[in-house]
Structure formats: structure tokens, C-alpha cells
Amino acid sequence: MLNRNYYRLAELATLSYLSEGDLLDVVERQEFTLCAWLEGQSFGLVSKTxxxxxxxxxxxxxxxxxxxSQILLCESKSIRLEWLPIQEPERIKAIADCRKQFADLxxxxxxKLLxxxxxxxxxxxxxxxxxxVADQLASLNHVKEKQRKALEQGEKVKLFDDWMSLFVDAPVKQLGIQPIEIKPEQLRFDIRKLAEHFGPECLKQPERFGFARQMESQTVMPSSPIINQISNPIEPNMETKPIKVIMxxxxxxxxxxxxxxxxxxLRQDVKQTARRYDTEQVIDEMSQYQIIWFGRGRDAEFIMAYKTFQNQLSAVRKQRLKT
Structure with a gap:
């Protein structure tokens, strides 16, 4: 399987330890957003003005x-969108000039048109x-004027046909936006957001997506023989790893x-300008699920999931009891 950022929902079990129910739950609670695959032409590039x-x-x-996301996944209903946040602009080959095309509309x-x-x-x-697109107001006025003239000239007025034309093929057009329909089968998930929300350990092969190098190593389980090979233990007051110092x-x-x-x-402390525990301002971001922090010189970014924090905190407690 090629490395991508966006995957179909059916690929969730192949890439992660999460079930469809896990994803459904966080979307249903409106705690997680999905993406949609879109194919189309003549989308509009619009300025801030x-x-x-x-x-x-x-x-x-x-x-x-x-x-x-909730409507599409949990209710299995389609939605119609006029405005679209484009995530992959590198897939756009060129912007076409449309000023002459729409000059008379x-x-x-x-x-304005630029x-x-x-x-x-x-x-x-x-x-x-x-x-x-149909200009409904102008078309309505057009039909009314047409009927008025027909009555003045003693002609038969085709009320039903005239009113139906407003919905089938409005006689007056204007420049406008045609909404895009998004169906449930177009749903995708972003593997990066998935790892950010649930923690990189939810992925079966986090190293494929560059998370292994960023993740703080998990504490070795007691069953591992490596636990008995610790040498030159560091005194608690001499701890040099920044997160353990904070702990x-x-x-x-x-x-x-x-x-x-x-x-x-700690989450509350990180929000403060003057921090009590993270006095060196090591932590860059902290969410409900993970800590993002920087190594020496702020040239190496690390991600620590809550489970890792829990394990390392336990190790710090044990080390303090020994002294």
C-alpha cells in the first residue's frame, strides 16, 4: 500500500487498531472531522473581498x-456545499481566466471579476x-410581464406552463455558484489527524508515516530483561530529560x-504565560491526548501520548522512592 495522507474508511482496520465503531463514536460526538474526495470542474478561486x-x-x-462529518457518516445523508476548503492545492494545474466568459452575465x-x-x-x-444559474427574481418578473402583455393583447395566458418554466428552465440567467453534492461514499480520513487525536500508537505501522521518530519511547514493561540492565542511575534532582523534570x-x-x-x-499550566511546572517553556502544545515538545536547541520535535506520560510518571515515582 502506498503512503498517502487520506484514506477510505474501509481502510481503517488495515492501518490502525481502531474499529469503525471507534471512529463513529468520535464523529458522532463531534470530536473529530473527516474529509471528502471531490472531482469537478470550474470551481471558483475567490478573494477575501x-x-x-x-x-x-x-x-x-x-x-x-x-x-x-456527522451527517455524512452517522446519518448516511448527502450534503450540498457552496464553499469548499481545498486541502490539496498541489493537485490544481492552473487557474483559468473567466472574465470574458462571464462578461455579459x-x-x-x-x-467583481478579476x-x-x-x-x-x-x-x-x-x-x-x-x-x-437561474435568476429567480428576474425570471418571475419576466413571466409576470409576459402574462400582462398577453392579457392586454387578448391572447391566451398559459399560467401553468409559464410558472413551470421558473423551475425547469428559468428564462433569465445570472452568474452564480452551483452547489456541490457530497455523498457518504466520498468520505475520507486524514491519517495525520487520526494519529493526533488518538495518539500515534493507534497506528499499526506509525513509522510509515513519520511518527516513530517523533514519538517519545515507551517505558519498557517489567517483563523485559532490559529492566535489570540499568546502570549509573540519575539522581532525581539531577534529572536532565525535560518532561521528567516537569513530572x-x-x-x-x-x-x-x-x-x-x-x-x-499540566495542561492548565501550559496555558499560562508564566508557567509553574514547565518553567523552561519546553512544551509547545498539549491536548487531551498528547504533548508536543522540543528537544535540545528546539531542533527536534517529539510527541508524547498520554499512555507514555502515564508510564514515565510511574517510573519517576519509583525512582523517587528509591532515594
Whole structure:
């Protein structure tokens, strides 16, 4: 299997130890977002001032919100989107100039028509397919005027046919956005977000996706013979590993606290400008599931899952009891 960032839901069991029920649960609780695979033409590149900058074709993934993910996965219903967060701009070959193409169409959707040939290099918001759409208000006025003239001239008014034309093929067109339908079978998950949410240990082969080098090594289980090969133990007050130094500071204040309480205390500490426990500002981010921190010189990034924190905290406790 080739390394990718986005996978079909049916591939979950091949890549991870998670079940479909695990994924369904976090999406149902709106704690996790999915993606959708999209293939289409004439998507609109739109500026921050709502100017249409050009059109492009796209075969790639788009980001979904938590609510959209829930509807698609948990309710198995399709959704229609006018605005699309494009995740893989590298899949866009070019931006086409559409100023001449739409010059004669009434435009009440975009602030103006411009052209920018540069393809964005990071995630950006685009709109659905741009082109002729029905101008319902103008079409309604057109039908009313047509009927008025027919009555004045004593002609037969085809009420049913005229009103049906508004829904089948509106006589007046304008420039607009055609919503894109997203179906449940288009759902994908981002392997990076999966590892971020559940921890890299949820993956069967984390090294394939670059997580093994970043993960803090798990504490060796007692059954391993390596546990008896420790030499030159470091005194607790001489600990040099930054996360263990932080653990020691936590245990100074909360010597009998459980690991989950200490985890939450540290999470609150990391949010503070002046930190009590992480005094060296080592931790860059800390979520409910993991700690992201930097090694010496801030040139090496590490990820520590809660389970690893729990194991290392236990090791620090034992080391303190020996002294």
C-alpha cells in the first residue's frame, strides 16, 4: 500500500487498531472531522473581498466541519456545499481566466471579476462550480410581464406552463455558484489527524508515516530483561530529560495524585504565560491526548501520548522512592 495522507474508511482496520465503531463514536460526538474526495470542474478561486479570480478543475480532498462529518457518516445523508476548503492545492494545474466568459452575465454574486494566475500553495476556501444559474427574481418578473402583455393583447395566458418554466428552465440567467453534492461514499480520513487525536500508537505501522521518530519511547514493561540492565542511575534532582523534570515538579506539589489529575494540572499550566511546572517553556502544545515538545536547541520535535506520560510518571515515582 502506498503512503498517502487520506484514506477510505474501509481502510481503517488495515492501518490502525481502531474499529469503525471507534471512529463513529468520535464523529458522532463531534470530536473529530473527516474529509471528502471531490472531482469537478470550474470551481471558483475567490478573494477575501469576494472577487472571482478565476476557475480551476480539482480532483482531491476538501475539509469538512464536525457537523458535516456527522451527517455524512452517522446519518448516511448527502450534503450540498457552496464553499469548499481545498486541502490539496498541489493537485490544481492552473487557474483559468473567466472574465470574458462571464462578461455579459448579470453578476450579483461576486464583487467583481478579476484574474490571478498563481495557484495557492496552502489550504484555501473556494466556491462550487461557477457559471450560469437561474435568476429567480428576474425570471418571475419576466413571466409576470409576459402574462400582462398577453392579457392586454387578448391572447391566451398559459399560467401553468409559464410558472413551470421558473423551475425547469428559468428564462433569465445570472452568474452564480452551483452547489456541490457530497455523498457518504466520498468520505475520507486524514491519517495525520487520526494519529493526533488518538495518539500515534493507534497506528499499526506509525513509522510509515513519520511518527516513530517523533514519538517519545515507551517505558519498557517489567517483563523485559532490559529492566535489570540499568546502570549509573540519575539522581532525581539531577534529572536532565525535560518532561521528567516537569513530572518531578508536579510530584513535589502532588506526591500522591493520579496520572490523569497531573495531566490536567499540566495542561492548565501550559496555558499560562508564566508557567509553574514547565518553567523552561519546553512544551509547545498539549491536548487531551498528547504533548508536543522540543528537544535540545528546539531542533527536534517529539510527541508524547498520554499512555507514555502515564508510564514515565510511574517510573519517576519509583525512582523517587528509591532515594
Amino acid at each position: 469576494n472577487a472571482l479570480l478565476g476557475l480551476f478543475d480539482y480532483n482531491g480532498t476538501v475539509t469538512l466541519t464536525k457537523q458535516q 448579470p453578476n450579483r454574486t461576486f464583487s 484574474y490571478r494566475s498563481d495557484v495557492p500553495t496552502s489550504l484555501f476556501m473556494a466556491c462550487g462550480s461557477v457559471g450560469e 518531578g515538579a508536579l510530584l513535589d506539589d502532588y506526591p500522591t495524585a493520579r496520572s490523569d489529575k497531573l495531566w490536567n494540572v
